Amino acid sequence: MSGANRLAGAGRLVPARTARFSFDGESLTGLEGDTLASALLANGIHLVGRSFKYHRPRGILSAGPEEPNALVGIKRDSARYTPNVRASVQEIYDGLQAVSQNRWPSLVFDVGALNDLASPFFSAGFYYKTFMWPKAAWKTIYEPNIRSAAGLGVSPSEPDPDSYSARYAHCDVLVVGGGVSGLSAALAAARTGARVILCDEQAQMGGALHFESGTQLDGTDGFSWAGEMARQLSAMDNVRVLNRTTAFGYFAQNMVGLVQRLSDHLAVPAPGRPRERLWQVRAGRVIIATGAIERPMVFVNNDKPGIMLASAARVFLNHYGVAVGRRVGVFTANDSAYAAAVDLKLAGIDIAAIVDARSAPQGPLIDKARVLGIEILTGHTVARTTGRLRVSSMTVAPIAGGSQRAIAVDALLMSSGWTPSVHLFSQSRGKVAWDEASDRFLPGNYAQDCVSVGACNGTDRLETSIAEASAAGAAMAEQSGHKSRGKMPRTKMETSESWGGGMLGAAPGAGVEAKGKAFVDFQNDVTAKDIRLAVREGMHSIEHVKRFTTNGMATDQGKTSNLHGLAIAAEALGREIPKVGLTTFRAPYTPVTFGALVNHSRGELFDTTRRTPMHNWHVGQGAVFEDVGNWKRAWYYPQPGEDMHQAVNRECRTVRESVGLFDATTxxxxxxxxxxxxxxxxxxxxxxxxxxxxxxxxxxxxxxxxxxxxxxxxxxxxxxxxxxxxxxxxxxxxxxxxxxxxxxxxxxxxxxxxxxxSEQWAVIAVQGPKAREIIAPLVDGIDLSNEAMPHMSVREGRICGVPTRLFRMSFTGECGYEINVPSDYGQAVWEAIWERGEPHGICAYGTETMHVLRAEKGYIIVGQDTDGTVSPLDAGLQWAIGKKKTDFVGMRGLKRADLVAGGRKQLVGLKTTDPKTVLEEGAQIVADPNQSVPMKMIGHVTSSYWSENCGHSIALALVENGFERTGETLHVPMPDTTLAVTVTGAVFIDEEGKRLHG
Amino acid sequence: MADQLQRAHPLSGRLVSNAGVTVEPAPEAPRMILRAGKSALPALSKALGVKLPTKPKKSANGNGRIAIWLGPDEWLVIDLQSGDPAADCAAVKVLHSAVDVSHRNTAIIVSGTHSAAVINGGCPLDLSLDAFPAGAATRTVFGKAEIILLRETEDRFRIECWRSFSDYVFGFLEAAAVDTDG
Amino acid sequence: MLLIHCPYCEEERPEIEFANAGEAHIARPSDMDGLSDQAFEEFFFIRSNPKGLHYERWRHIHGCARFFNALRDTVTDRFVATYKTGEPKPDIAAEGKDQ
The missing domain is CATH 3.30.70.1400 (Aminomethyltransferase beta-barrel domains)
Structure with missing residues (x-):
């Protein structure tokens, strides 16, 4: 049995195909195709969570993505745990484990519910006003405590073991939404041969046809028609149909982001297959067919479990075969709730009463309810409800005044009308416009090549929706160069689903005087009172009201609350709704996993890792690597027992005494x-x-x-x-x-x-007094003698039989060569030189040794000893400027007043008084250590190392008028001491450069 | 002197073979970047034995060589028969620049019915046959790397990238090649 | 992600193939050596930074590698026109009208 509330013969699921799942450890049975919400309701479970601020018991409000209440954690294993999953969206599978959130120790008894009793202290703006003073307490007391109490759900602490995929796609027409409008539009566009993508967030196409019992299309029920249309579309080569796919963001030039959920509904996802796929769709035209979302009524205690949207109850009944209660009340200002009452009544459910805030509603649905003998209380309101963990009664009252009466119910359906889903339209930078006649915001001016059709466009009649959508589909395809071929088949239709009415704001009786909480935003626990308070406190813009109260700022983005909040604020301000304005909708429409956004770009693929052709050799020698940009460069090569300093000292010594090999490929x-x-x-x-x-x-x-x-x-x-x-x-x-x-x-x-x-050549630097001797036998066709090939020359020839560009040059101050060979030969040539050098005690040296050796010679590193404000004159490189040149980039800049003025920071050497002390790079330099703080800083250390070859530390520094200060003593203040330094030239070894020519 | 050394291919031994897609390193091939103005093209085309394309996104085949239009004065010439295209150009006295990039670039072949979908895992271009038919080629991006993409046939692509990016590009293709349905 | 029409590739290509290169139509003075301080300041440091239509340089760095010019609206991000280096500026008044 898949739950006591599953009605025999109702719904579209197959009774024999059961699936076991658990909720807070309790083992339950549902049916394949159930959402967690429908499966829980089938088992009579309405209480599924505690609210964010007041920890009030909460149930299932909706049957779709707008759900603000029923947020649960879904767990496959310890790493696969997703918090804040909407129970109305999550499909169950055999073995699904769901847990409730925001409660301790249990859902039924929750300590945090004390917040509800203390609620006078937790009104809107409470945090801003209460924790102002003393200032020091914010960091130590207030913030840590607020943080531990805040938030919904718990993040998993293990890395996500799932993989996520991504795909760029292009189409002529993207249709968002697979209800009757979206399907009609997609069919019309597809029949022209245009490339079409149709996406819908649900498991099956159909949209409102999931619950509309009164619609017949082409002689069959609406939902079956939708399935048949989806099948036809899927069979076309030019169409891609994506189920379980949410269009979450509408970006510039018709780039729409979609997330497709591939395995969250599967009991056993195929190993290695992606969990979700991100689609970045570039569409020629977009057709928005996102439908409308039903609004709740705002009245006192409208948040108890068992109180839900009327259309949700219809989905649970007509699609899942689940009765949400046995004695159901209805509170509405809109006709559509009557359809829910009628469907339930016909399924054998007792309808306690329909309470309609309108004084004289009329229409076929109302007549039908009357015929079925349902009690209809027009001009009435629900003043409040009772019940602790589930609604048990509604107190009804005539709006005009008079006696109240309590009616026992175990579920209460509500509808204050339908809000067109203009989210994507708004994200496309389209401007919504207020429609006076129907009291709603509708798409106004378009900013991109898109069109809205059906309910999201305010088109209420089914016939009109189909015509509008088909025309849009054909037109959008034609605009992308695809002409309609022949006559389009027309959809024959018949429907009794025609709705009118609706209201915005607090229901009658939930006005200023009402006692108790009438919730507007269920997810963030914002009440009508909070919004009125915000206005009283001076928030006159809806943007301010939103931020002060947090109305609409939860992960549901106010899908069910924004319009009510706006209407209440407008009323309190005494202004019309369009004058108060609507807040902007932002992506994502519903929460998107980081996994989908990151997709392949994690781990090894987070960024490019560039390795040189000799990388594996360095690895084999135990090199420690450092990241230089995206490159992995060998930093130093510790031998057994060596730390970094010992390794670097050895490498430095070996290069100057014998020879070293360095990978300069990068x-x-x-x-x-x-x-x-x-x-x-x-x-x-x-x-x-x-x-x-x-x-x-x-x-x-x-x-x-x-x-x-x-x-x-x-x-x-x-x-x-x-x-x-x-x-x-x-x-x-x-x-x-x-x-x-x-x-x-x-x-x-x-x-x-x-x-x-850059990557054509592997570069092997061979540096040291024995460099020539080692490479000579390997080189063909190049005379390496000093006379034939002096320092700073280049020759083309062969080494080890492969072509080379052989440079005689040095970044160490030693006689040296930089051997360029085609990259694929890099490691083989390196190994040949290594073999030749071993008898001579050759070492491989890394970037750290390279840094030390060049600093010993005063060679700068751009970006370390210069920072974008250093001229060649400052760096002592005036010799490299062509004096007779009439133009080069930077020549005029060098003559700027600031660059020729005195007081420039110039590159000098520093020696510490204690030769063992190595200065910190970046340390500031002062002339007089005894001056008062803040001291005048006259420079800073740019490079600093222990020089094994000098036997003392060396440093380079940029110092004001540094060239004139040779011999002067300056000071480097450090946290615990002040170090005295002597200014020297920037060259510490072989100032005449004799070694270069050896 | 020693015998000719063996080349070490950066992707040697790598292979992905899934249903609908194969990803494998392409054999070594001499390549050059050719730069020249319009007036030099007839002579260079003749010397190379392949007509250098002059329209964007085009490639041409001839004499065992592929010439890919990269920019208005830039071509990548790949020699599939181990010739020396730079030497052929050097023999003609027209103004041009020929630079050997045989070792700078390496290539990956992606083939199979799902190859376009796999490449669209990281490449933002429209790879439908209308927009990117066989013979189409261009420099573009794949994930965070720059590539040159050539569609050899409907179901076979050649991806050229710089040597040190090839591990990333191959790894990305390997990851994307898991997701071939849908 | 924007689509940018490359005047050399003669088609719209995804933004991630391009790099912005600052304001356009700032010619490097031919007589750099004799340039006054004020003229150098105007050439090197001063930029118009308008709200609205802006002439700027882009490079199709991961495509044909050409620098080209563009007229872009800095408020809407819309590219009004792109044109090859060396070609004259399109007329803002004329191009702005069809917005």
Missing amino acids: LGKIEVVGPDAAKFMNLLYTNPWDKLGVGRCRYGIMLREDGFIYDDGVVGRLAEDRFHVTTTTGGAPRVLNHMEDYLQTEFPELKVWLTST
């Missing part, structure tokens, strides 16, 4: 080719290039137009018309962009082209 490389190559280089670099001979290299400095250093690197001239330019690792993409920018837009007349060759 340097950017740009090939500059063309007859105007030298001209172009002259414009982009400070240096003169005309006279650089073929086969020679030069250290180049690139400036921005403002005269500050942008990048640097060694440039080799391979031919009259061909330069091999290197850039910093991090600068590679932006330097090429900078060069392309000038070439394409400022110097387009130059005959030169740029091509990135």
